[in-house]
Amino acid sequence: MTMIDVAALDDIPRDGARVVRTPQGCIAIFRIADDRVFALDDRCPHKGGPLSEGIVHGAQVTCPLHGMVFDLATGLAQGGDEARVATYAARVESGRVYLDADFMARRSAA
Amino acid sequence: MTWKLVVIGAGMASGRMLEHLFEAGFDGHVTLFNAEPRGNYNRLMLSPVLSGEKTYDQIVTHDDAWYAARGVECRFGEAVVRIDRGRKVVVSQRGETPYDVLVIATGSAPFMIPVAGRDLPGVVTYRDLDDTNAMIAASGPGAKAVVIGGGLLGLEAAAGMAARGAEVTVIHLMGHLMERQLDPAAGYLLQRDLEARGIRVHCKGATKAILGKGRVEAVLLEDGTVYDADLVCMAVGIRPEIRIATDARLDIGRGITVDDQMRTSDPSIFALGECVEHDKQLFGLVAPLYDQARVLAATLMGQEAAFRPVQTATKLKVTGVDLFSAGDFAGAPGREDIVFRDPGRGVYKRLVVEDDRLIGAVMYGDTADGAWFFDKIRTGEDVSAIRDTLIFGPAFQGGASADPLAAVAALPPEAEICGCNGVCKGRIVTAIEGGASTLDAVRTATKASASCGTCTGLVEQVMALTLGDGFTANANPPMCKCTDHTHEDVRRLIKAGGLKSIPAVMQELGWKTVGGCASCRPALNYYLLADWPLDYRDDRQSRFVNERNHANIQKDGTYSVVPRMWGGVTTPAELRAIADAADKYAVPMVKVTGGQRIDLLGVRKEDLPAIWSDLNAAGMVSGHAYAKGLRTVKTCVGSEFCRFGTQDSTGLGIKLEKLLWGSWTPAKVKLGVSGCPRNCAEATCKDIGVVCVDSGYQISVAGAAGMDVKETELLVTVATEDEAMEVIAAFTQLYRENARYLHRIYKWVAKVGLDWCRAQIVDPAIRRALYDRFMLSQSIHQADPWAAYAERPVDWQPVADLRLRAAE
Ligand code: SRM
Ligand SMILES: Cc1cc2nc3c(=O)[nH]c(=O)nc-3n(C[C@H](O)[C@H](O)[C@H](O)COP(=O)(O)OP(=O)(O)OC[C@H]3O[C@@H](n4cnc5c(N)ncnc54)[C@H](O)[C@@H]3O)c2cc1C
Ligand code: SF4
Ligand code: FES
Numbered sequence: 001m002t003m004i005d006v007a008a009l010d011d012i013p014r015d016g017a018r019v020v021r022t023p024q025g026c027i028a029i030f031r032i033a034d035d036r037v038f039a040l041d042d043r044c045p046h047k048g049g050p051l052s053e054g055i056v057h058g059a060q061v062t063c064p065l066h067g068m069v070f071d072l073a074t075g076l077a078q079g080g081d082e083a084r085v086a087t088y089a090a091r092v093e094s095g096r097v098y099l100d101a102d103f104m105a106r107r108s109a110a
Numbered sequence: 111m112t113w114k115l116v117v118i119g120a121g122m123a124s125g126r127m128l129e130h131l132f133e134a135g136f137d138g139h140v141t142l143f144n145a146e147p148r149g150n151y152n153r154l155m156l157s158p159v160l161s162g163e164k165t166y167d168q169i170v171t172h173d174d175a176w177y178a179a180r181g182v183e184c185r186f187g188e189a190v191v192r193i194d195r196g197r198k199v200v201v202s203q204r205g206e207t208p209y210d211v212l213v214i215a216t217g218s219a220p221f222m223i224p225v226a227g228r229d230l231p232g233v234v235t236y237r238d239l240d241d242t243n244a245m246i247a248a249s250g251p252g253a254k255a256v257v258i259g260g261g262l263l264g265l266e267a268a269a270g271m272a273a274r275g276a277e278v279t280v281i282h283l284m285g286h287l288m289e290r291q292l293d294p295a296a297g298y299l300l301q302r303d304l305e306a307r308g309i310r311v312h313c314k315g316a317t318k319a320i321l322g323k324g325r326v327e328a329v330l331l332e333d334g335t336v337y338d339a340d341l342v343c344m345a346v347g348i349r350p351e352i353r354i355a356t357d358a359r360l361d362i363g364r365g366i367t368v369d370d371q372m373r374t375s376d377p378s379i380f381a382l383g384e385c386v387e388h389d390k391q392l393f394g395l396v397a398p399l400y401d402q403a404r405v406l407a408a409t410l411m412g413q414e415a416a417f418r419p420v421q422t423a424t425k426l427k428v429t430g431v432d433l434f435s436a437g438d439f440a441g442a443p444g445r446e447d448i449v450f451r452d453p454g455r456g457v458y459k460r461l462v463v464e465d466d467r468l469i470g471a472v473m474y475g476d477t478a479d480g481a482w483f484f485d486k487i488r489t490g491e492d493v494s495a496i497r498d499t500l501i502f503g504p505a506f507q508g509g510a511s512a513d514p515l516a517a518v519a520a521l522p523p524e525a526e527i528c529g530c531n532g533v534c535k536g537r538i539v540t541a542i543e544g545g546a547s548t549l550d551a552v553r554t555a556t557k558a559s560a561s562c563g564t565c566t567g568l569v570e571q572v573m574a575l576t577l578g579d580g581f582t583a584n585a586n587p588p589m590c591k592c593t594d595h596t597h598e599d600v601r602r603l604i605k606a607g608g609l610k611s612i613p614a615v616m617q618e619l620g621w622k623t624v625g626g627c628a629s630c631r632p633a634l635n636y637y638l639l640a641d642w643p644l645d646y647r648d649d650r651q652s653r654f655v656n657e658r659n660h661a662n663i664q665k666d667g668t669y670s671v672v673p674r675m676w677g678g679v680t681t682p683a684e685l686r687a688i689a690d691a692a693d694k695y696a697v698p699m700v701k702v703t704g705g706q707r708i709d710l711l712g713v714r715k716e717d718l719p720a721i722w723s724d725l726n727a728a729g730m731v732s733g734h735a736y737a738k739g740l741r742t743v744k745t746c747v748g749s750e751f752c753r754f755g756t757q758d759s760t761g762l763g764i765k766l767e768k769l770l771w772g773s774w775t776p777a778k779v780k781l782g783v784s785g786c787p788r789n790c791a792e793a794t795c796k797d798i799g800v801v802c803v804d805s806g807y808q809i810s811v812a813g814a815a816g817m818d819v820k821e822t823e824l825l826v827t828v829a830t831e832d833e834a835m836e837v838i839a840a841f842t843q844l845y846r847e848n849a850r851y852l853h854r855i856y857k858w859v860a861k862v863g864l865d866w867c868r869a870q871i872v873d874p875a876i877r878r879a880l881y882d883r884f885m886l887s888q889s890i891h892q893a894d895p896w897a898a899y900a901e902r903p904v905d906w907q908p909v910a911d912l913r914l915r916a917a918e
Contacts, residue, residue, distance in 0.1 A: 016650075020909055021910070021911040022913060023912070033293075034293070035440075053663065054655070055632070055654065057627050058625050065663070
């Protein structure tokens with residue numbers, strides 16, 4: 001897996017997110033209260049809401065447009081909604097955030 | 111021939127290693143070097159020495175007799191400066207010492223943050239007896255000490271000096287104390303306990319410089335705060351002490367690299383303790399070091415042994431502070447939290463379960479079950495069968511449950527329950543004990559909940575507590591799934607308990623989740639901001655997107671920007687600036703709104719700071735068209751131009767908007783001011799409406815024209831503009847202080863009654879006090895958010911753009 005350095009951890013607010021632009025659309029990088037990071041498509045499967053702008057609570061995010069809640073690790077909608085957002089591998093090392101780059105290749109091949 | 115073992119460093123690790131070695135019958139010759147002018151002592155116990163609970167003599171682990179009996183040649187006060195691996199000798203002040211086998215156990219060195227003044231006399235670290243003695247000498251009654259770093263060591267230093275009578279301030283960079291071991295809730299409790307001992311805690315504090323002429327005098331923080339100091343203890347972290355190993359070109363990472371047998375890259379050199387790195391891991395607590403000592407002794411005796419790091423648990427050695435942290439307690443997907451809070455006893459427990467196994471625990475206030483949980487973490491046993499009662503520990507395998515009344519039970523008798531009539535818990539209890547057994551009887555006896563009624567829930571809880579089973583409270587729906595309390599109860603308890611942060615509210619009111627949810631977080635943020643304008647700092651991450659970005663999000667993720675247009679009046683210059691901005695940022699639609707403003711719809715997020723600063727430059731501030739706050743004051747032309755106008759409705763509308771803008775409210779607030787009863791500004795369907803008449807101003811409130819449509823009701827009629835302004839600010843404050851989050855004024859008035867509102871407003875003293883509190887809050891919150899955020903435009907951009915990379 002190729003991991004690309006995309007940001008300093010401190011660029012992302014705790015309980016918040018920042019966005020990485022990719023040819024396949026934006027990816028939201030979330031940083032939760034304990035400094036773990038998660039990467040998900042920045043598009044809500046409901047009507048495309050930018051998940052990066054949602055309120056983060058624990059390891060979940062609430063979509064800012066109509067309030068669907070997603071688990072940040074699995075991308076699965078919570079509370080009975082049937083939906084899933086694509087997730088990508090991301091990790092923190094020495095204060096930098098790394099994102100799995102292979103998804104780009106995978107996606108354009110698919 | 112006996113072999114020569116040389117040990118560098120007489121610390122916790124090497125001391126234990128020597129014990130194992132001699133117990134196993136080692137018969138070689140040991141030379142023990144130590145930079146400190148003394149032998150092995152229990153470093154952990156320096157904290158009790160500092161606080162005065164122990165003396166140095168009591169913490170010595172190996173005395174002269176012990177070394178003598180084993181023929182250990184002690185070279186204390188003599189640092190090894192070089193290792194000559196080729197000739198197998200170590201070099202120290204007194205010359206060379208040959209070895210067959212060398213053990214490096216040099217521990218760590220405290221890290222100093224590189225700020226000006228760190229070399230001043232009076233700045234110490236916390237590592238050895240000399241540091242401890244320096245702190246003891248400097249911390250008599252009246253002395254002022256500043257500790258930089260709110261981790262384990264810093265807090266033990268702070269508590270120790272405080273115990274000796276010093277006035278201690280702890281400066282911590284992060285949002286809560288001991289953030290590596292504790293979550294915010296436990297960190298809050300710890301801070302509360304330390305503050306109760308007179309230790310001042312300053313979180314989110316970055317040290318800028320240590321000040322003083324010839325000796326330390328004060329510490330300056332980045333935010334400008336200055337704390338006087340006779341002594342500064344820097345406890346911000348440690349680094350493995352690897353200098354001699356580096357010079358000797360042993361393999362090193364962050365520490366000296368060792369294998370499972372504690373062997374370095376040189377087969378005759380071993381290392382253990384805090385100076386080593388094993389499998390990319392460093393060690394900072396003694397438990398794993400003791401394992402290393404056992405493994406190394408066995409290896410040296412030719413036995414087979416391998417070091418496997420195990421989980422360690424943390425405790426803070428401050429008498430009277432009970433905390434425990436073990437394993438991985440970070441919240442993460444797939445992990446479930448089990449939370450128990452007992453506000454009455456100041457207890458917080460949190461377990462983290464993953465795949466039916468306990469993987470982490472944080473506890474505060476009651477750590478009796480720590481060992482039991484720690485064992486479950488280590489063994490990784492399946493806990494699914496006992497999950498429901500796990501948090502109650504081994505004793506409670508029947509299962510107690512969190513008590514929804516605990517927060518009220520914990521309140522002291524003087525805590526105010528009814529804000530309107532100033533009735534405290536003690537008086538209500540006395541009335542109940544005096545025979546008042548129904549809500550009406552309590553109301554008659556004390557007046558509690560007899561006015562606006564929002565504290566009814568709390569009064570009922572006090573009754574339930576006092577009368578026990580004899581009383582059942584009316585269950586109102588709780589605020590959200592995170593708590594059993596209603597919005598109204600939470601508001602009252604925040605005030606009664608003096609709670610000033612989100613973690614404080616969650617702990618003291620027994621929140622059932624770790625960090626709340628998207629529904630309670632914004633509400634709590636508002637309540638704290640409204641109740642403690644001077645103390646509370648807005649939590650941006652607890653705000654809904656529109657308020658966080660100060661613009662209204664649209665269905666495609668772009669935003670609409672509405673500059674303030676006071677009273678709906680604009681100028682050619684403002685219109686020109688708006689037109690220029692619309693052109694420059696290619697705004698897809700410019701629309702006149704229903705509230706007499708101009709809306710720029712479809713602005714991209716990354717353009718927001720730039721468009722803001724352009725509009726700011728033209729003298730315009732945010733219209734807060736996205737806020738739970740003052741939106742618009744709609745006006746008509748009034749007496750200035752209209753043939754029917756009785757007063758200057760436009761002028762009053764502008765004044766009102768300038769008075770009220772920037773205030774955060776439970777839900778949005780819209781005003782209208784009409785110049786005569788023809789009411790062209792539709793004032794009588796607003797949250798607050800003013801209709802001008804010949805004799806003055808009719809102020810009416812609680813209108814609605816959205817999902818509900820309702821005409822306003824008359825609050826008061828006043829003669830002058832000044833009175834109108836004071837009444838409206840005071841009424842807004844009454845609403846800010848009492849309504850539940852997201853209730854518009856008409857919903858709130860329907861609950862508390864217009865008569866009660868009017869009674870507050872017509873009483874000159876109450877009205878003035880409300881007005882003053884409103885103005886105090888405005889002194890903080892009436893600031894244009896655009897100006898502040900436009901300073902860091904990069905925060906609004908994507909952090910990275912990978913589109914180019916893919917094109918390569
Ligand atoms: C821009 C505007 C429509 C227009 O083009 O004229 C507008 C646009 C929105 N209104 Fe409105 N309302 C606008 C005037 C009104 C009015 C009339 C007025 O202000 O005189 C009302 C009825 C009065 C009232 O406030 O109740 C009104 C009642 C609502 C409601 C229902 C509120 C209620 O309690 O019943 C909502 C929903 C809400 O707030 O939860 C709402 C929400 C919205 C939101 C913010 C929906 C949202 O959350 O995204 C719309 C934002 C559109 C966007 O993408 O920017 N809008 N909305 C008007 C801006 C007024 C201004 O200058 O600030
Ligand atoms: C105040 C305090 C409280 C603590 N409380 C706890 C606790 O409650 N629980 C816990 O698990 N841990 C605690 N620790 C951490 C624990 O003390 C350390 O993990 C442990 O002491 C490390 O052991 P060590 O042998 O690696 O190093 P040390 O004990 O530091 O010993 C290293 C020795 O080597 C000497 N030395 C260094 N370089 C040279 C050289 N070139 N030549 C000769 N000598 C040299 C040093 O002077 C020092 O005496 C505490 C530490 C401190 C300072
Ligand atoms: S009425 Fe208001 S909320 Fe509804 S579509 Fe129009 S602007 Fe949006
Ligand atoms: S777009 Fe996310 S919930 Fe509708």
